[in-house]
Structure formats: structure tokens, C-alpha cells
Amino acid sequence: MPVTRDTVLDWMRRFAGEMEEHRGELVRLDTAIGDGDHGTNMDRGMRKALERLDSADQGDAGAVLKTVAMALVSSVGGAAGPLYGTLFLQMGGALGGRDEVDLAGYVEAWKKGLQGVQTRGKAEPGDKTMVDVLIPAVEAMERAPDLDAALRDAVEAAERGMQATTPMVARKGRASYLGERSKDHQDPGATSTYYLYRSAAEALGG
Amino acid sequence: MKKLINAPDAVVQDALRGMEAAHGDRMRVSYDPAFVVRADAPVQGKVGLVSGGGSGHEPMHGGFVGPGMLDAACPGEVFTSPTPDQMADATNAVDGGAGVLHIVKNYTGDVMNFDMAAELGKGEGIEVESVLTNDDVAVEDSLYTAGRRGVGVTVLLEKICGGAAEDRRPLADVAELGGRVNTNGRSMGMALTPCITPGSGEPSFELGENEIEIGIGIHGEPGRFREETRTAAEVAERLVNPIVEDLPFSSGDRVLAFVNGMGGTPLIELYVVYAEVARLLGDRDIQIERNLIGNYITSLEMQGCSITLLKLDDEMVRYWDAPVDTPGLRWGV
Numbered sequence: 001m002p003v004t005r006d007t008v009l010d011w012m013r014r015f016a017g018e019m020e021e022h023r024g025e026l027v028r029l030d031t032a033i034g035d036g037d038h039g040t041n042m043d044r045g046m047r048k049a050l051e052r053l054d055s056a057d058q059g060d061a062g063a064v065l066k067t068v069a070m071a072l073v074s075s076v077g078g079a080a081g082p083l084y085g086t087l088f089l090q091m092g093g094a095l096g097g098r099d100e101v102d103l104a105g106y107v108e109a110w111k112k113g114l115q116g117v118q119t120r121g122k123a124e125p126g127d128k129t130m131v132d133v134l135i136p137a138v139e140a141m142e143r144a145p146d147l148d149a150a151l152r153d154a155v156e157a158a159e160r161g162m163q164a165t166t167p168m169v170a171r172k173g174r175a176s177y178l179g180e181r182s183k184d185h186q187d188p189g190a191t192s193t194y195y196l197y198r199s200a201a202e203a204l205g206g
Numbered sequence: 207m208k209k210l211i212n213a214p215d216a217v218v219q220d221a222l223r224g225m226e227a228a229h230g231d232r233m234r235v236s237y238d239p240a241f242v243v244r245a246d247a248p249v250q251g252k253v254g255l256v257s258g259g260g261s262g263h264e265p266m267h268g269g270f271v272g273p274g275m276l277d278a279a280c281p282g283e284v285f286t287s288p289t290p291d292q293m294a295d296a297t298n299a300v301d302g303g304a305g306v307l308h309i310v311k312n313y314t315g316d317v318m319n320f321d322m323a324a325e326l327g328k329g330e331g332i333e334v335e336s337v338l339t340n341d342d343v344a345v346e347d348s349l350y351t352a353g354r355r356g357v358g359v360t361v362l363l364e365k366i367c368g369g370a371a372e373d374r375r376p377l378a379d380v381a382e383l384g385g386r387v388n389t390n391g392r393s394m395g396m397a398l399t400p401c402i403t404p405g406s407g408e409p410s411f412e413l414g415e416n417e418i419e420i421g422i423g424i425h426g427e428p429g430r431f432r433e434e435t436r437t438a439a440e441v442a443e444r445l446v447n448p449i450v451e452d453l454p455f456s457s458g459d460r461v462l463a464f465v466n467g468m469g470g471t472p473l474i475e476l477y478v479v480y481a482e483v484a485r486l487l488g489d490r491d492i493q494i495e496r497n498l499i500g501n502y503i504t505s506l507e508m509q510g511c512s513i514t515l516l517k518l519d520d521e522m523v524r525y526w527d528a529p530v531d532t533p534g535l536r537w538g539v
Contacts, residue, residue, distance in 0.1 A: 028403075034284075036408070040406070041283070041286060053435075059405060074239065074290070074291045075289065077260075077283055077286040077315060078282075078287050079315040079318055080315075081289055081315070081318075081319065082318040082322050115237070121318065145236075172314065172352060174314065174352065174425070177355070177427045177428060178427075179351070
């Protein structure tokens with residue numbers, strides 16, 4: 001089943017649901033090594049995104065993601081606003097102008113999104129950020145034979161990437177002020193990105 | 207959690223309503239996107255100064271909007287950077303044809319959002335420069351961290367650059383002066399207690415009954431070390447020494463000494479600390495030419511203080527002394 005405007009809309013609704021459901025968990029993770037607002041901010045941002053998606057017709061899958069991007073940029077603040085905003089803006093640009101997107105187009109959109117996030121945040125693999133989930137997930141999708149496999153493999157790779165942030169020493173963002181003390185904590189941004197892949201598999205899968 | 211609020215999600219908006227009710231004669235408040243701006247903005251021919259950051263540090267920044275200091279301030283949610291649309295609208299509102307200076311504290315979120323605002327603002331035809339503050343010596347400045355945090359120097363920079371802008375100095379001069387203030391200022395803070403953000407309802411970190419944290423950040427970021435409670439004299443040494451050694455400040459230097467409260471510490475204790483700061487600097491033959499004592503860059507209800515030293519030159523003194531008329535700082539008017 002190809003990726004369409006309607007399945008991307010469903011993806012964003014499910015992602016908003018995940019942010020609401022896991023708000024407390026993300027706040028706890030962020031309180032340990034950051035400033036404790038990641039869950040609150042992402043929940044508020046995705047609520048705003050759904051309001052905007054409901055209030056205007058979205059032309060295509062790209063337009064859906066761009067609407068979400070602008071809602072997050074203008075309502076989340078912190079580092080997560082510009083980073084998720086850039087991710088969805090870049091993905092939306094790559095997905096736009098088509099009614100249906102196949103595996104290659106979907107993977108290409110994620111690569112563009114990853115590139116945007118790295119340009120904005122300047123994070124490298126191993127810095128204990130969302131990049132540690134994005135990179136293995138994109139690599140897993142590149143190896144997949146079809147879209148269903150890509151979605152499934154991305155979730156598994158994202159989960160491993162998220163768990164792999166636990167022993168890392170943070171080198172970006174507020175957690176980096178902790179130095180060695182940031183060890184033994186799972187990164188909250190990596191965790192919300194894992195939920196993004198999980199909701200994608202549910203919404204876009206066959 | 208006990209707080210004087212209506213609802214955790216409404217704190218920033220409700221506080222803005224209070225600002226408007228109290229100071230509506232001197233500032234305008236925009237709620238969506240949220241920013242406060244001088245009532246007479248844009249001032250023709252004057253460089254506009256826009257600052258912003260998470261809420262919870264009051265009076266910074268909204269309390270510093272007015273003649274002689276900021277033209278606009280963009281409040282984010284509590285301890286969360288504001289967003290690019292706020293900064294872009296504030297920039298438009300204060301542009302009087304002489305350009306706009308963005309004052310940015312070095313936090314990952316603040317830097318990224320101001321970057322995006324500058325990108326969005328491209329094509330608006332407004333000349334925008336920015337100056338970054340990163341004066342917190344508690345943080346090791348290395349490639350492996352987000353770098354030093356912007357803290358107390360931000361207040362001094364906003365005042366001094368505000369004086370220069372009011373004097374109709376061009377954008378390049380005001381930006382250069384701001385960079386010079388940051389380069390010559392150093393700070394370090396400490397906490398006796400954590401604070402509780404309205405959103406989380408939980409303390410930002412745990413500190414034992416008889417423990418203090420030296421080198422704390424204004425969002426409860428961890429400092430250099432924790433230890434048993436000390437006397438004010440010993441605490442002042444633990445803050446002043448790293449500051450003096452870092453710049454370094456040396457015998458004969460003229461400084462502005464700023465003892466800042468974190469929000470929950472009474473003024474009487476800040477004066478106890480200031481006496482120790484004056485003694486320590488006197489021992490080193492460093493001359494305090496100006497001072498500031500009070501709660502200016504706070505961390506909600508956290509108990510503790512920070513110390514900032516700024517090595518002064520004549521131009522800085524002149525613009526520090528220049529009239530200022532804001533809710534948070536007022537003299538010479």
C-alpha cells in the first residue's frame with residue numbers, strides 16, 4: 001500500500017496520540033537529564049498541529065507534514081520545535097506534489113528530514129539525541145524490500161537506537177551540561193522519535 | 207506543588223495580562239504570538255533591541271522593556287525558548303529603520319529558534335544582527351558540550367546596549383559593544399534548593415536538606431559539584447575565585463559587581479553575600495565601580511544566588527549610568 005495524504009494524516013493523528021499518552025514518560029526522562037518539558041511541549045505542539053489539520057483541507061501528504069511542521073515551530077519552542085519542525089518541513093518538501101509515494105520516495109523523504117535535523121542541530125551519531133534513532137531507522141529502511149518491511153524494520157531499529165542512547169554521554173543540548181552524569185538515562189528526544197516510527201508503522205502499514 | 211497560578215498551561219499568558227494591566231501605559235502586549243514591546247515602538251532612527259527566552263526568570267526579559275533598555279521581549283513557556291514567529295513579529299514591531307539587534311542566551315533551543323527567526327525574516331528587508339551571551343564559567347567550554355550558558359551578563363548587556371541604542375549609535379556599534387560586554391563578563395551561580403516548574407509539578411532536581419550545588423544553571427542545570435551547606439563567606443569564595451581566574455580579572459581592574467538572587471532568597475542574604483564579594487575583590491585590589499544587587503535573572507522560586515563580574519571600560523560605564531525606565535530597572539528619569 002503506497003503512502004497517501006490520508007495515511008499520513010492518520011500517522012500524524014496517531015503520533016499526537018502517542019505524545020499525549022507518553023507525555024508523563026517524556027517529562028520524567030527529560031527531568032533526569034534536561035529541563036523536564038519535552039513531553040509537555042510535544043503534546044502541546046501536536047495538539048496545535050491537529051487543530052490546524054482539522055481547520056483546512058490539506059492538498060497532499062507533503063502539505064500535511066508542512067502544516068504540522070509550522071504548528072510545531074510556532075508552538076513547541078525549545079530545541080524540539082525547530083528540530084521536529086525542520087524534520088517535517090524537509091520530509092514534506094520531499095513528499096509533496098504526488099498522490100501516492102512508494103518505498104523509494106518514502107525513504108528519500110526520511111533522508112532529507114535527517115539531513116535537515118543534522119544541519120539544524122549539528123548533532124553527530126553518539127551525541128545522545130534523536131539522530132541516534134533517525135540514522136539506524138533510515139539505514140534499516142534502505143535495506144528493506146518493500147514498504148511494509150521498511151516500516152516494521154524502522155520501528156525495530158528505532159527501538160534499538162533509542163535504547164542505545166542510555167549509556168551514551170550527551171554532547172548536545174542541555175543534557176551535555178551533565179557530562180558523565182548523563183549516562184544511564186535514555187534520551188527523551190530519541191524516545192519521542194521512536195514513537196514517531198511506531199505511529200508510522202501503524203498508520204502507513206498494510 | 208503550591209503556586210499562585212490559575213492553571214499550569216496559563217501561567218505565561220496570565221502573567222502577560224498582569225504586565226499589561228500594570229504597565230499598559232508604557233508597553234503593548236501581543237498574546238499570539240506572545241511578545242511585549244515598548245509603547246512608542248518603533249522608535250525612528252534607533253536600533254531596536256529584541257531579547258527573549260524561556261519564562262520563569264522574571265524580571266528578565268519582559269521587565270526590561272522600556273526606554274534605555276529593550277524594545278521588545280519574547281517570553282517562551284516556562285524554561286522553554288520562545289518560537290521564531292514571536293521573534294519575527296517582535297523584530298518587525300521594533301524596526302525603526304536603523305536595524306534590529308537580537309540578544310540571545312547560549313542555550314540550544316534559544317539559538318536554534320533565533321536562527322530560524324533570522325531565516326524567516328530574510329527578505330523582510332530588516333537588517334538584523336545578533337549577540338550571544340555565554341558567561342557561565344561553571345560549564346566547561348568544549349566541543350563536547352552545548353557551550354557555556356548565558357546568564358547574568360545578559361542583564362548587564364541589555365542595559366548597556368540599550369543605553370547605546372538610545373544614544374542613536376548605529377547597529378554595528380551596538381552589536382560590537384554587546385560582544386565586548388559578553389567577552390568581559392563572567393558569572394557563576396549556586397542553589398540552596400531546586401525549583402518546581404508549573405508544567406512538571408516536580409522539583410527540577412534533588413538536593414539534600416544540608417546540601418548545596420555550586421555552579422547551578424538558571425533552569426536547574428547541574429553545576430560543578432555538591433557539598434555540605436557553607437557560610438556565605440565560603441560560598442562567595444567558591445563563586446568569585448573561578449570567575450576571577452577565568453577571565454582573568456586582575457589587580458587594578460574596574461568592575462561592575464552583580465549579586466543576583468535566584469528568586470527565593472531574601473535581599474538581606476544577598477547583601478550578606480555582597481559584603482563578602484566586596485571583601486574578596488578588595489583583597490585582590492579589584493575596584494568595584496558599579497554594582498547591582500537584587501533578583502533580576504531568577505529561576506522561579508529557587509533559593510540561591512549568582513555572581514557576575516564585568517570588567518568595565520569608559521563606554522560601558524557611560525551607558526550603564528544612562529537613564530533607564532523599565533519595570534525592572536529604573537534610574538536617571
